[in-house]
Amino acid sequence: MNEELYKGSKHSRLGSQGLEVSAQGLGCMGMSAAYGPPKPEPDMIALIHHAINSGVTFLDTSDVYGPHTNEILLGKALRDGVRDRVELATKFGINLTDGKMEICGDPGYVRAACEGSLKRLGVDCIDLYYQHRIDTRVPIEVTMGELKKLVEEGKVKYIGLSEASASTIRRAHAVHPITAVQLEWSLWSRDVEAEIIPTCRELGIGIVAYSPLGRGFLSSGPKIVETLSNDDYRKHLPRFQPENLEHNKRLYERVKEIAAKKGCNPSQLALAWVHHQGNDVCPIPGTTKIENFNQNIRALSVKLAPEEMTELESIASTGAVKGDRYGGTFATYHESETPPLSSWKPE
Structure with a gap:
């Protein structure tokens, strides 16, 4: 796919409140954190x-x-007239201090986090503001109440949740419409298809798929482990450990085989599978290299027939991947239930 063909291509809508985004997004985390040392600012x-x-x-x-x-x-990247050309999403809810992680969702923290993000981003309004992880000490209605105020004040346009359970999504949506739920969805992470995806679709909530390339595994296979720096957190994830890697290699090899038949690479096939889930889904693959970016957007030209989707889903079924998505202490939607609103006693 020529990059020129992609220009102007818009996802119909993300959610039912009117947010339009590009059919594929760009995850920016790896430019600064988690995947090894920060990359050179001018290059990013x-x-x-x-x-x-x-x-x-x-x-x-x-x-x-x-x-x-x-x-x-x-x-810095959005200065000089660039801001009006993008749909900007950021998140709050994980407070990292001295290497210790705390999940926060109380109203004072929500407001302070938003003000901090507005200042760092140099913008007056955040297009899509996610709760990054759910604070299980605070009723979701309380957190959503403060987010609703931020929308009313014009500091946030649309509200999203990340790694939230189906019941938490329902409770939040009852306070203020949720525009998007961000979740891990790929050929090696399909557990969200049981409850969360159907709930989002029932409520008219858009789906943003992060790590659609399995944190690079679906691009490079097991050899990716050999290239990771010592401070790359993927080195500690269960699926990248030797005891699981040999098993997980089988999925990559099958994806690679099918991609070769299609005349594309494994990354493009894996992304195309996500795109074919529906117009309410937007994957946000991350990269730090222009050449990889160019490869990724060409996934939009890969067309998959129903029988090809069935074949991919059969090789990526339950049991195809060994190891949890995260280590044991990192919060996911499995740990996102909050107390009832009646239990809340503000300080």
């Missing part, structure tokens, strides 16, 4: 500008990436 700004000029205008960050440095990077 050039990549962001290249993405926008190519029509990928949905940019995803969070205050915890760095922490804070990724938002600062995007703030």
